[in-house]
Amino acid sequence: MNPTMDPAKELMSPGHLACAGCGAAPAMRWALEALGPRTIVVMPACCWSIICGPYPHSALRVPTFHTAFETGAVTAAGIRASLDMQGLQDINVMVWAGDGGTFDIGFQALSAAAERNDDIIFVCYDNEAYMNTGIQRSSATPAGAWTTTTPGGKIRPKKNLVEIMAAHRIPYAATASIAFPDDFISKMTKAKGIKGTRFFHVLATCPTGWRIPSSHTVKLARLAVYSRAFPLYEVEDGERYTITVHPRDLPLRDYLEPQGRFRGLTKDQIEGLQEEVDRTWNRLTRLAGWSS
Amino acid sequence: MQRKSGPDGALPPGSITFSDMSWNRTGSWRYLKPKFVRKFSPCSESCPAGNDVEGFLFLAGEGRYEEALAKILQESPFPGVCGRVCCHPCESACNRRISDDAVSIQGIERFVSQFEPSRPPQPGEPREEKVAVVGSGPAGLSCAYHLRRLGYSVTVFEKEDVLGGMLCLGIPRYRLPRRVLNRDIDRILALGIGLETGRRVGKDMSWDELLAGRDAVFLAIGAHAHVGLKIEGESCQGIMPGTGFLKKVNLGLPAALGRRVAVIGGGNTAMDCARVALRLGSRPVVVYRRTREEMPAIEAEVQEALEEGIEFEWLTSPVRALVDDGRVAGLQCTRNRLADPDDSGRRRPEPVEASEFVLDADTVITAVGEAVDLAVLPHGLKVEKGVVWIDSWGRTSMERIWAGGDSGPDQRMVVHAIGAGKKAALSIHATLRGNDIEGIAEPLRIGSSGSFSMERYLQGEQGGAVPVREVVRPEQINLDYFEHVPRIVQPRRAPSDRVQGFEEVNGGYDKNDADLEAKRCFHCGTCDLCGNCWRFCPDLCIRSGDVPGMNLLDDFHCKGCGICAEECPRSAIVMEREL
Numbered sequence A: 001m002n003p004t005m006d007p008a009k010e011l012m013s014p015g016h017l018a019c020a021g022c023g024a025a026p027a028m029r030w031a032l033e034a035l036g037p038r039t040i041v042v043m044p045a046c047c048w049s050i051i052c053g054p055y056p057h058s059a060l061r062v063p064t065f066h067t068a069f070e071t072g073a074v075t076a077a078g079i080r081a082s083l084d085m086q087g088l089q090d091i092n093v094m095v096w097a098g099d100g101g102t103f104d105i106g107f108q109a110l111s112a113a114a115e116r117n118d119d120i121i122f123v124c125y126d127n128e129a130y131m132n133t134g135i136q137r138s139s140a141t142p143a144g145a146w147t148t149t150t151p152g153g154k155i156r157p158k159k160n161l162v163e164i165m166a167a168h169r170i171p172y173a174a175t176a177s178i179a180f181p182d183d184f185i186s187k188m189t190k191a192k193g194i195k196g197t198r199f200f201h202v203l204a205t206c207p208t209g210w211r212i213p214s215s216h217t218v219k220l221a222r223l224a225v226y227s228r229a230f231p232l233y234e235v236e237d238g239e240r241y242t243i244t245v246h247p248r249d250l251p252l253r254d255y256l257e258p259q260g261r262f263r264g265l266t267k268d269q270i271e272g273l274q275e276e277v278d279r280t281w282n283r284l285t286r287l288a289g290w291s292s
Numbered sequence B: 001m002q003r004k005s006g007p008d009g010a011l012p013p014g015s016i017t018f019s020d021m022s023w024n025r026t027g028s029w030r031y032l033k034p035k036f037v038r039k040f041s042p043c044s045e046s047c048p049a050g051n052d053v054e055g056f057l058f059l060a061g062e063g064r065y066e067e068a069l070a071k072i073l074q075e076s077p078f079p080g081v082c083g084r085v086c087c088h089p090c091e092s093a094c095n096r097r098i099s100d101d102a103v104s105i106q107g108i109e110r111f112v113s114q115f116e117p118s119r120p121p122q123p124g125e126p127r128e129e130k131v132a133v134v135g136s137g138p139a140g141l142s143c144a145y146h147l148r149r150l151g152y153s154v155t156v157f158e159k160e161d162v163l164g165g166m167l168c169l170g171i172p173r174y175r176l177p178r179r180v181l182n183r184d185i186d187r188i189l190a191l192g193i194g195l196e197t198g199r200r201v202g203k204d205m206s207w208d209e210l211l212a213g214r215d216a217v218f219l220a221i222g223a224h225a226h227v228g229l230k231i232e233g234e235s236c237q238g239i240m241p242g243t244g245f246l247k248k249v250n251l252g253l254p255a256a257l258g259r260r261v262a263v264i265g266g267g268n269t270a271m272d273c274a275r276v277a278l279r280l281g282s283r284p285v286v287v288y289r290r291t292r293e294e295m296p297a298i299e300a301e302v303q304e305a306l307e308e309g310i311e312f313e314w315l316t317s318p319v320r321a322l323v324d325d326g327r328v329a330g331l332q333c334t335r336n337r338l339a340d341p342d343d344s345g346r347r348r349p350e351p352v353e354a355s356e357f358v359l360d361a362d363t364v365i366t367a368v369g370e371a372v373d374l375a376v377l378p379h380g381l382k383v384e385k386g387v388v389w390i391d392s393w394g395r396t397s398m399e400r401i402w403a404g405g406d407s408g409p410d411q412r413m414v415v416h417a418i419g420a421g422k423k424a425a426l427s428i429h430a431t432l433r434g435n436d437i438e439g440i441a442e443p444l445r446i447g448s449s450g451s452f453s454m455e456r457y458l459q460g461e462q463g464g465a466v467p468v469r470e471v472v473r474p475e476q477i478n479l480d481y482f483e484h485v486p487r488i489v490q491p492r493r494a495p496s497d498r499v500q501g502f503e504e505v506n507g508g509y510d511k512n513d514a515d516l517e518a519k520r521c522f523h524c525g526t527c528d529l530c531g532n533c534w535r536f537c538p539d540l541c542i543r544s545g546d547v548p549g550m551n552l553l554d555d556f557h558c559k560g561c562g563i564c565a566e567e568c569p570r571s572a573i574v575m576e577r578e579l
């Protein structure tokens, strides 16, 4: 890390409206740090639409376009086309969407943009539910998690969106975490240098929705990576898988137990979830060439 | 940041924001507030000399060796000595042990001791009062050193012709080369200290004579009286006390050893005697009544003795010396087994019936402890359990007399003696100034061990993070930020080579190894500007402070989430309730 530690140099201002301990806030900070001031942010409806602040104020010191829930990718594609026509190829266009605006309602527009290989960066900051409207489940909510619409815990597992995006054969898709800033920033810097659709899936802890103390945001994100619940890797050209952070030998239980949203899971249920995590991890290691 | 709408009005005003969100006082949401603090590291707390261990490791890790040495010299005048022969309680307390191995604090102290300090120690503003120090061992010289820095005029009385006490006459040169010892001693003497060598107070000069015209006396005469084995035949020729043997060798006098030397005891003196005997061409065997685990010697000393091929008879006690023509001709011994623990907490040896045997020996060196020579003490001075009675500030039962080191109740280790001398210096100073020592010492304490900081006394509290009087516990370290890095072992000469003479065994770190080893320090309780708090803050509330080693908080915006405190690797941020 290179601590210049001067908030005045950041592209995001304090005073924003995120809850205390919000994981989506540092994610935005680091994305803008990597991309720089010549960036336009496109924001479909999500927590960040609020975090950014009310008109005529904006916590982002770069142009920001608020758009409808389902239209993040296509709005970005339109802005890109306009910039290209003006010869402004050096400006980055970054969609900043929640998991609802990516995995669910935003998915059609995202898939279409990826199929066209539009020259945009799409970042999904995944807090694993519709948090802005009061913790409703999304297809990114993991199995076992409580939300207001899954009071007994969600049954189906989380959708594997990075693999879906890789299947579009886009040049770059990666996972990232708010517990691993160096990994996050180096992936974003790498993506900046690539043309075409670049997709980021960032696990961004939500203390409010996950039922954890605000101080444990980074700690839980770290446990997600170390326990393999959320592995950090990248996929280039839809094929080349690279695991970028080594997990540690931690049981999934260590990640689930501190979270209120997983309270009430039985031992058997946790074992079932562990098996699912192992299966997904084994598949990833095969794809990354760690095992055969 | 204010933004202007398009000068030509090309954009509708409604699409343009006018400012960022900095105006919004999100600090009002908060009920807990982070505070940058400085806590005590367990290494510093456990150093009897009160060294700011974390502080000098930080400087050493930055390559600022001269400053690191100056930092050590604030508390102890013996970096060269302690870098070699200290029993390093700091390393036993090191929090890094929960991750891999303790930092080799001693190795780094040794490395920086070869430089010149950035700020050489200075005598304090001259004061009227005169103090005599009796004994020039580590306790006496440490006391003299600190008293000079406090401005007193000091005279050291030494019965021998050489200075250093046990450092010079006890410890063999392969552990502590004379040039290293002399460098430390010369630095102390450079403060301007009077010397009277070859005069034994209590014998060649009376205590009254000493006290006349002096405001205080620090008595640090050590423990040099022989403690015998109390076995039959002990007074025959060929049986000698270990300290006397080491002294002879250290003074270059002939030692008259036989071919087969039995060394009785399990402490550092026993290890020294055996290894010196080996180097003089004899074949030593160490006889100790308990097992290797209970040996009080520093572990590395035992290890090195074993490497050199020294034999050990553990669980063995001598019962009778076999005498032939007035000379020792063997040692009748018994085997022991370990029974329940005694007062010292170690398991008590108990003879095994009918296990006696004769150990071949034509020389016996006894190293079972030393006693204080009570005959030379001032008349009427209170003695308890064979040592000079002192209170927790080194005051004896007599006015104007302080005591410490091996002649007092302290642990008989070099660093404890250094600490005792320093403590007495502050205590003498408080008394001579008419102040209450507790009042002076309270803000100087390092945790609860009794160690204190002379640097803080002489220089006042350093700016920066708020000191809190708490020692960082291992569970307060965020181990996720520390990779496993094994301790670097200092190079030692091969056993076959080192037994040839008295060249130093340990080679010490080179610059590269010293750098790597110093960087293994966790810096428990002290910000090292790693930047985690700044990096993770969701509200951009941390910025670099003007004082090095201290970040600043944006109070107006901080929501009090507590991530900074949680992610601080070294527990240098605490969350405080705000009203």
Ligand SMILES: Cc1ncc(C[n+]2csc(CCOP(=O)(O)OP(=O)(O)O)c2C)c(N)n1
Residues within 6 Å of the ligand: A045, A046, A047, A048, A068, A069, A070, A097, A098, A099, A100, A101, A102, A127, A129, A130, A131, A132, A133, A138
């Ligand atoms: C078409 C449409 N349906 C519903 C909404 C209401 N709405 C606003 S934000 C949101 C949830 C967003 O969830 P997610 O994308 O996960 O982002 P988060 O709030 O969790 O950051 C919803 C349902 C909307 N704005 N538009």
Ligand SMILES: [Mg+2]
Residues within 6 Å of the ligand: A098, A099, A100, A126, A127, A128, A129, A130, A131, A132
């Ligand atoms: Mg969401």
